[in-house]
Amino acid sequence: MSDQKKSKIEARSPRGLADRDAAELAATGRMLDVIRSVYELYGFEALETPAIEYTDALGKFLPDQDRPNEGVFSFQDDDEQWLSLRYDLTAPLARYVAQNFDRLPKPFRSYRFGNVYRNEKPGPGRFRQFMQFDADTVGAASPAADAEICMMAADTLEKLGIPRGDYVIKINSRKVLDGVMKAIGLEGDENAGRRLTVLRAIDKMDRLGPEGVRQLLGPGRKDDSGDFTKGAGLADDAVATILSFTLGGQYKDGEPRFGLFELLGRSNVGAEGAEELLEIEDLVRDAGFGPERIRIDPSIVRGLEYYTGPVFEADLTFETKDEKGHPVRFGSVGGGGRYDGLIGRFRSDNTPATGFSIGVSRLYAALKLVGSPVVSAAARLGPVVVLALDRDHIADYQRMVAALRNAGVSAELYLGSSGMKAQMKYADKRNSPAVVIQGSDERAKGEVQIKDLIEGARASAAISTNEEWKSARPAQFSAPESELVEHIKALLARQG
C-alpha cells in the first residue's frame, strides 16, 4: 500500500509556469482583441513565427562550447544544431524580415503575439513562460516611426481601461546616454565594462532613488540583505553630472531644463540623440499627446543590448494594495525602442527598425487591479444542462440536447453517474443558465421542468428555511416538451 503510494507521481507544474482556466483565457482573449484592434487601426498587419528558432538567429547568446546559454531554453536537433525557445518576439522578427526581405513591402509594419520563454528565477508576476504583444516598423529610420509607436502604446493602454494619468510612456535615447558617458570621459573599448555598470545604475533610479544610484555610480552599495554590489567607481564630479542629467533633465516641452546641449555638445552622438528625442516630442505634441501621456525621461535605459537610438517604456503610475493590504506599484508593463543593427546581422546592408512590446501577463494583472471591464466582465455562462434522471431514457434526454444545439443553444447531457442533487450542483459549478428536468412524472405528461439557475440563486437569498426552499422551487416552471427550445431561448433572453 505505502509502496504504491510512494510510486505515485506528484501532480505539479514546473516552477514559473502556470495553468490558465476558462475565465482567464476569456479575459485574456478580450484583452488581445483590444490590442489587436488598435494595432490594426494604426496599419500594422498580423504575423506569426514559431516558438523555436536556431539559437544563433536569436542573438549573440550562443551556447558556448557544450553549455547552453543561461536564461535561454536550448537543446540540440538531431543534426546537432542548437535550437532555442524564443525569449522575445523581436529577434524572430529580425530573422523573418531578413529571410523574406525581397518580397516584403518596406517599411514593413507587423504585429505579433505569443508566448516567450526565459529560463530564470520566477517571482511574483514573473514567469518562465509569458505572453508578449509586439508591433514593429521595419525599414523606417525617421523619428516619426518612433513617435507613432509611442502614441499607439498610449492609445492601447487607454483602450484597455487604464485612465489617462495612470500611465505614462517614457522616452529616452541610447545615443543621449552615450553622449553623457562621453562627456564624463567614459569612452573607448577599455571603458565598456564601466559604461555598462553606469547604465545599470541609472536604470535603478525608480527603485533605489538618487542616493542608491549615487552609491552604485561611486564605490558601491550594500543592500538590506547585507549583499554588496560593486559600483562604477566614478569620481564625484562625474557622479554629479550623471545624477543631474537623470534627475534634473526633466524636459520642458521642446526645451531641456538644463544645459543638455551644452553637455552633449562635446559629442556628436549625444547631440544627434537629443535632436531625435526632441523631434519625437514635437511630433507627439502636434498629434495631441501631452506630457501626461508621453514624456522624455532621462533615467530610462531598457535593455542593454540591441537598442541603438530612442527607447520607450510604458509605466503604470498608480499605486494599489494587494490582498494583504501592502502597496503595490506595477511599474513597467511594456517597452521598446529602435534597433537599427539587428537585421543587419543577417544581411550585408543594414535596415533600421523600431518597435514596442507589451507584457501581456503583467498588464493583465494590472487590469484586474484597476477593475478594467476588459478583463472583469462577468464569467461566461456554461451550457444548459439536461439532467439524466432515468438511465433507461438517455436517448430521450439526448434528443432534447440535440434540439437545443440545433437551435444554437449551448447544451449538454449530464454524463456522470451521480444522483439528482449532485447533478444540480454540477450545473451550478458550470455556471449554467438553466437545467432541464424530466423524471417519470413529467414524461408521462409529455412535459419538462425548466429551472432558471440565475434567477433561482437570486431568490434563494430571501429564503431561510429548508421547507420554504423545497416548496417554493424558485424560478422553476413546467412546459410541454415540444416547447422546450422556445422556453429556454426566452429564458436566456430574459437573463440578457
Next chain:
RNA sequence: GCCGCCAUAGCUCAGUUGGUUAGAGCACCAGAUUGUGGAUCUGGGGGUCCCCCGUUCAAGUCGGGGUGGCGGUACCA
C-alpha cells in the same frame, strides 16, 4: 548566483519544557429531503508533519545536510 526567513490536510493555520491514536476553520463527499443548487444540522473521506542522516527510551518539536517556497539583491537579451 548571493543574503535572510519559512515548510503540518486541497486552502489558511494551531500543536505547551521532546511524551499515548496530530487538530481547527474553510473546501470536498454523503445523509436529514422516493425527485431539486443555497442556508442549517449530522456524519464521512483526506496527512510520508518536505526529504535524508543524527541525538534520545521517545522527534511534527532538537542538531546537521539536502530539496522546495517566500522576501531582498544580482542578472534579465
